Amino acid sequence: MSKTTPRTAPRQRPGPAAPRRPAPLTLSDHDQERSYEHARQLRARRRRARGETATAWAFVSPSILVILGLSVVPVIWSLLLSFRADDLVTPSRWVGLANYRALKEDPHFSQAVRNTLEYTALYVPLSMLLGLALALALNRRIKLVGLYRTLIFVPFVISATAQGVLFSFILDPQFGAANSVLHSLGISQQGFLTDPGQALLVLVAISLWSGTGFCVVVYLAALQDVPQSLIEAARLDGAGRRQLLRHVVLPTLTPVNVFLLLWQIINSLQVFDLVYVTTKGGPLGSTTVIVYFIWEQAFKNFTAGYGAAAAYVLALVLLVIGVGLRLLRRRGPAGLEGATR
Template identity: 75%
Template sequence: MPHLPAPLTLAETDPRRRQRRKRRSESATAWAFLSPSVVVILGLGILPVVWSLLLSFQANDLVTPSRWVGLDNYRALARDPDFSQAVRNTLEFTALYVPLSMILGLALALALNRKIRFVGLYRTLFFVPFIISATAQGVLFSFILDPEFGAVNSVLHHLGLSPQGFLTDPGQALPVLVAISLWSGTGFCLVVYLAALQDVPRSLVEAARLDGAGHRHVLRYVVLPALAPVNVFLAVWQLIASLQVFDLVYVTTKGGPLGSTTVIVYFVWEQAFKNFTAGYAAAAAYVLAVVLFLAAAGTLALRRR
């Protein structure tokens, strides 16, 4: 007859039971500590996303009961000239801001990545605008660029040049907003590039120089390839930031003049809280969300290639 194993005694099963009870107790304790964060994430993150998605298929004025309209809000967006203008303004802002902020940040990082006097002070001065809120930036530059009493037009007058409209000129307002955003956003790119330049292998740089490569060739064939992952990160980061610009527009131009600075997020706010068409605003917000997802996914796919 085959030999059967002897059954476990109570003394042998007790340690296993105690271990299982200990694990269950540790899990319960961990979930007790995590539960406030889970509730906050569900309450402020997931549930509003689901609710706004359902809202995009409804006609809702935030006061009366909503009415299901299906895809009507999305069809109306496709025919809305104001939304089309907001999309064009957002794309123009992004096309100017993203590459310029990265190019200026890289140029400053290369200039400050060397041993010069007061280099720490220079780095700090370039980074400080990034930590200033966009609201404060908007208020500051609204005074500086005021067509009648601003400091810039005062300087232009003393130089014998004609005054400019800046934020009140439909042809200048959006480029001026890009310039204000560059004043603050370039500092972030500068810091990231400075950190990345510290990780460029010195052995590769020295080997290239021993082979007779000049500064331009070292930059092109050694430094820039090493910065490729950082470029992808900054491109995604700056792209998301530019597509979501709102507070600077709200403080300075409020979408004007003549809608020349109305971006998508401001359009969403205007539809929801000025025109009280919350369902229509939610549909516009989800169009932006899809664009952000596709842009980020496309950029990451290019990095893998």
């Protein structure tokens, strides 16, 4: 994981385990003192072993309280909520599976699922392909390559809110720079985020702008880990550039591919901030994604039970994908993974 080695070892005081000098012939006061000290330390050690549990609990209790308190409890609470009709204010009542049945019938929910899947199906493969291509291009020692990497990665650290506000401006049909540029090229004005046919694609494009850098950086790290000896050996055997890429480099990237696939899918199924800032699910529901649907149900329409049921559906899907890909990873070549775990 990290290559840091402890540089400075603290100076060790000579303890009882390390005799300071050759034992004298006679039993001196000094030796006696030493054995007393030894016994005292043994006692102290035993006492401390008892105190150890208390200390350990003191150390972990803040984390346990916050982490388990705000995850395990809410997970159960959410489950109970999903079986209830709850408006977050008045007492709720038990409705059984009615919320889940309603979800199945709800055209808004199925539209949200479709939109989310479309977004994911476009964003995940594109970000990974683009990321791999850029990483392969950036993986060489030429001047300015550091600058290129920085520029491509920088959008990743910018919040979805800032991205959303920025692109709402750039893509504003009336005042935006994008239409201004199109105008000067003689292309007709576009609606972008206000056009139901384009909005979701535009969101994918914005996400690619900010998310590709992450894939690039992960792929670059993996490419630098490809053993040089393998490449040399393949070259000696007469492998060309393309063969080298296909038979040596890409196979060693399998674990990274699986990781990125999992990571990108999980994140894009949970997309929310960007949608909230740019389109609020519109126009005509064309960008309503699952999490937006959940938020809207729980905190706008105050049908918390219904929102919780939708959240449970999403969580189950995420769980299935996560477990599935983990199994896939286990079956695949172990390769790099061993080193990073």
